[in-house]
Amino acid sequence: MDRQGQIINPSEDPHLPQEKVLKFYRSMTLLNTMDRILYESQRQGRISFYMTNYGEEGTHVGSAAALDSTDLVFGQYREAGVLMYRDYPLELFMAQCYGNMSDPGKGRQMPVHYGCKERHFVTISSPLATQIPQAVGAAYAAKRANANRIVICYFGEGAASEGDAHAGFNFAATLECPIIFFCRNNGYAISTPTYEQYRGDGIAARGPGYGIMSIRVDGNDVFAVYNATKEARRRAVAENQPFLIEAMTYRIGHHSTSDDSSAYRSVDEVNYWDKQDHPISRLRHYLVSHGWWDEDQEKTWRKQSRKMVMEAFAQAERKLKPNPNLLFSDVYQEMPAQLRKQQESLAQHLQTYGEHYPLDHFDK
Amino acid sequence: MELSSLLTRRRVGMAAAASTAGRLLRLGAVRAEGHCRRLRRAGLERGFLQPTSAGKDAAQKRHVAHFTFQPDRESQEHGQTQKMNLFQAVTSALDNSLAKDPTAVIFGEDVAFGGVFRCTVGLRDKYGKDRVFNTPLCEQGIVGFGIGIAVTGATAIAEIQFADYIFPAFDQIVNEAAKYRYRSGDLFNCGSLTIRSPWGCVGHGGLYHSQCPEAFFAHCPGIKVVIPRSPFQAKGLLLSCIEDKNPCIFFEPKILYRAAVEQVPVEPYTIPLSQAEVIQEGSDITLVAWGTQVHVIREVALMAREKLGVSCEIIDLRTIIPWDVDTVCKSVIKTGRLLISHEAPLTGGFASEISSTVQLHDELPSFFLETF
Numbered sequence: 001m002d003r004q005g006q007i008i009n010p011s012e013d014p015h016l017p018q019e020k021v022l023k024f025y026r027s028m029t030l031l032n033t034m035d036r037i038l039y040e041s042q043r044q045g046r047i048s049f050y051m052t053n054y055g056e057e058g059t060h061v062g063s064a065a066a067l068d069s070t071d072l073v074f075g076q077y078r079e080a081g082v083l084m085y086r087d088y089p090l091e092l093f094m095a096q097c098y099g100n101m102s103d104p105g106k107g108r109q110m111p112v113h114y115g116c117k118e119r120h121f122v123t124i125s126s127p128l129a130t131q132i133p134q135a136v137g138a139a140y141a142a143k144r145a146n147a148n149r150i151v152i153c154y155f156g157e158g159a160a161s162e163g164d165a166h167a168g169f170n171f172a173a174t175l176e177c178p179i180i181f182f183c184r185n186n187g188y189a190i191s192t193p194t195y196e197q198y199r200g201d202g203i204a205a206r207g208p209g210y211g212i213m214s215i216r217v218d219g220n221d222v223f224a225v226y227n228a229t230k231e232a233r234r235r236a237v238a239e240n241q242p243f244l245i246e247a248m249t250y251r252i253g254h255h256s257t258s259d260d261s262s263a264y265r266s267v268d269e270v271n272y273w274d275k276q277d278h279p280i281s282r283l284r285h286y287l288v289s290h291g292w293w294d295e296d297q298e299k300t301w302r303k304q305s306r307k308m309v310m311e312a313f314a315q316a317e318r319k320l321k322p323n324p325n326l327l328f329s330d331v332y333q334e335m336p337a338q339l340r341k342q343q344e345s346l347a348q349h350l351q352t353y354g355e356h357y358p359l360d361h362f363d364k
Numbered sequence: 365m366e367l368s369s370l371l372t373r374r375r376v377g378m379a380a381a382a383s384t385a386g387r388l389l390r391l392g393a394v395r396a397e398g399h400c401r402r403l404r405r406a407g408l409e410r411g412f413l414q415p416t417s418a419g420k421d422a423a424q425k426r427h428v429a430h431f432t433f434q435p436d437r438e439s440q441e442h443g444q445t446q447k448m449n450l451f452q453a454v455t456s457a458l459d460n461s462l463a464k465d466p467t468a469v470i471f472g473e474d475v476a477f478g479g480v481f482r483c484t485v486g487l488r489d490k491y492g493k494d495r496v497f498n499t500p501l502c503e504q505g506i507v508g509f510g511i512g513i514a515v516t517g518a519t520a521i522a523e524i525q526f527a528d529y530i531f532p533a534f535d536q537i538v539n540e541a542a543k544y545r546y547r548s549g550d551l552f553n554c555g556s557l558t559i560r561s562p563w564g565c566v567g568h569g570g571l572y573h574s575q576c577p578e579a580f581f582a583h584c585p586g587i588k589v590v591i592p593r594s595p596f597q598a599k600g601l602l603l604s605c606i607e608d609k610n611p612c613i614f615f616e617p618k619i620l621y622r623a624a625v626e627q628v629p630v631e632p633y634t635i636p637l638s639q640a641e642v643i644q645e646g647s648d649i650t651l652v653a654w655g656t657q658v659h660v661i662r663e664v665a666l667m668a669r670e671k672l673g674v675s676c677e678i679i680d681l682r683t684i685i686p687w688d689v690d691t692v693c694k695s696v697i698k699t700g701r702l703l704i705s706h707e708a709p710l711t712g713g714f715a716s717e718i719s720s721t722v723q724l725h726d727e728l729p730s731f732f733l734e735t736f
Contacts, residue, residue: 137512167505
């Protein structure tokens with residue numbers, strides 16, 4: 001697809017049915033709407049922190065759509081669109097960001113550290129690239145289990161500099177694991193541009209050094225991402241070997257709510273990508289030119305998606321935070337004596353000094 | 365005072381780089397004072413090197429450090445036994461695990477041919493190359509890979525070739541493995557991961573083949589750290605670690621691989637984690653140790669009895685975290701004195717955790733505390 005949503009090479013058109021392509025569009029735009037509202041909510045002090053996905057929606061949705069629903073996903077932190085595509089409810093995105101008592105993660109982590117067992121999305125952790133060798137191990141186990149399952153592992157071009165990335169690539173190749181390494185090369189690792197991150201030919205060029213078949217794709221072309229992932233998946237299962245996809249895209253938003261990217265890049269640069277090469281715009285052009293979408297539907301959908309997000313948001317805000325006892329459980333599968341003592345000690349402390357704590361906000 | 369200096373002078377078997385750390389706590393003074401005054405009056409001599417029972421000249425000089433492995437009495441409860449050294453006991457445990465659990469795999473550097481300490485000999489032939497295999501030389505990869513296997517529910521038994529090389533994997537262990545269950549709200553876990561690693565001084569190991577890093581990991585909730593003193597203990601504790609639903613690190617005292625020989629049951633059996641063992645009862649002082657040092661401490665106890673008339677209670681801690689506070693405290697309540705001895709460096713060593721916890725224990729009198 002070019003920037004006007006026209007298929008460049010008809011032989012590469014995946015010919016996806018209308019419903020599926022509409023699902024791509026709705027997932028990407030719903031994510032975008034949720035991002036705007038949650039980013040704002042952080043600015044207003046309602047949640048502590050947030051990371052947007054602006055500009056990278058195509059990488060999430062194109063790849064997620066090419067997988068089986070049971071394929072295991074290991075992400076970094078900017079892959080919420082994968083969960084969105086897998087129909088993770090807005091209520092639960094919000095619950096995790098608010099850290100309220102409905103959060104399946106029990107309110108223990110910073111916002112955007114989602115996880116979902118039913119949707120095979122392994123809980124996000126903050127340290128970068130640690131998921132890469134883990135994803136390889138999971139793929140090895142999937143291979144042994146003959147489960148017709150692959151693992152996909154997302155990471156940014158910055159995380160690819162970590163030792164864990166090198167470890168993961170090498171293990172995947174030598175141990176013949178059915179895994180897709182999906183690198184979102186979005187131009188920046190916080191403030192560090194790619195010129196300061198690596199001097200070689202990006203991440204795709206590293207793959208062959210490990211014996212891994214690699215491809216570079218236009219990450220803002222959701223069909224290109226879909227095609228590459230689909231083919232990688234097919235071969236990973238058939239041949240038990242890893243594949244590396246480097247999706248070139250652009251991080252339109254700041255790194256996070258703790259970042260103001262005008263400190264290290266120009267507004268013009270950001271506007272260029274936002275206006276000239278945005279995955280959502282390109283897909284919309286495609287939809288419109290096929291007669292599958294129009295202005296009215298766009299207006300209606302914008303209103304509807306915003307309403308859905310606002311409702312989930314209001315609900316999440318009203319809920320209590322998790323019970324403080326959850327500070328101590330799940331450290332081990334069973335609670336050891338020392339932790340039980342600490343838990344009791346906290347309970348006693350709260351008995352005496354509870355007035356100094358916002359206990360009313362917490363589930364009893 | 366004399367008693368403590370004698371005990372700390374007993375640096376038996378340890379290379380200079382890894383000297384004994386001893387902490388002597390004297391609690392609840394009165395009874396102790398009288399006893400100690402008696403000992404001072406006994407006028408103890410220097411050159412006081414061996415138990416009388418060794419039957420040699422008391423003033424002889426040592427030329428090499430040594431320790432003597434002391435086997436436990438053979439266990440009758442687990443069926444037929446076989447003479448095994450420590451590495452063979454480990455092999456036996458691994459063999460039992462792979463036989464019982466079809467998802468179990470063993471991996472690390474050089475494990476395929478049998479391992480640099482022969483712990484995995486024969487297992488690849490028996491169970492196949494997809495279950496016992498070499499990885500590239502990369503500890504952070506080994507542990508990360510192991511975590512990933514465990515996340516799918518399969519049993520992962522990773523080997524780190526020497527505990528001295530576990531540090532590249534520290535991030536994966538502390539930031540990932542230990543926190544997997546907690547941070548995901550119990551949606552995910554890597555409880556079926558066990559990491560095994562040769563540990564401790566061996567005489568010629570120097571800085572990088574002798575380390576005891578348990579104290580670094582003790583500070584990390586979410587993992588278990590276990591150290592056996594003998595082949596029988598090793599097999600039972602390792603099997604417990606493998607079955608335990610939390611990620612475990614199992615340190616194997618490398619000096620005991622060949623030197624420690626015992627009758628070990630052929631069938632699988634488990635020894636509970638987080639349970640210290642009182643291996644010798646006594647009344648005057650509690651001695652706590654783990655791994656190789658248990659045998660040094662046993663010899664110390666013998667000498668203390670023969671030369672000083674002191675009755676020592678010896679505890680093998682076995683699990684470093686979560687550790688068995690109750691057994692240690694119960695013993696110190698009885699004896700009134702505590703000495704902890706470990707190979708690892710003194711500052712920040714695990715003895716400090718034990719000594720401070722014991723001193724805080726509500727059933728112990730805090731009116732008189734001294735630390736040497």
